[in-house]
Amino acid sequence: MKVKIHFRITQDRAGIPQNFSGARRFVVGEGQAIEELARRQLAADYQIPPSAVEICAIEN
Numbered sequence: 308m309k310v311k312i313h314f315r316i317t318q319d320r321a322g323i324p325q326n327f328s329g330a331r332r333f334v335v336g337e338g339q340a341i342e343e344l345a346r347r348q349l350a351a352d353y354q355i356p357p358s359a360v361e362i363c364a365i366e367n
Contacts (some may be wrong), residue, residue, distance in 0.1 A: 309334055312345045313364040320354045328363070340364060 309332055316327040333348070335341050350357040361365045 308365065308367070310341060311366040312341070312347070312349075312362060313366075314349055315361040315363055316349075316353060316355065316359055317358040317361060318355065325359075 311330055311332050313330045314328070315324060316325050316329075319325050331345075331349070333341070333345055342365070345362060346357050346360045349360045353360075
């Protein structure tokens with residue numbers, strides 16, 4: 308299943324406050340925790356802690 312995740316990043320990897328919003332498409336399987344998967348993937352991509360990623364909306 309493809310979903311579109313709208314997210315917000317609240318700090319960069321140095322801990323400096325940021326205000327960046329974006330959206331990205333993810334392919335997820337049935338029964339997976341979409342929010343946790345997206346949060347971990349976005350944190351890895353931007354090299355920031357997972358707590359700095361806020362999931363705002365999920366679209367199908």
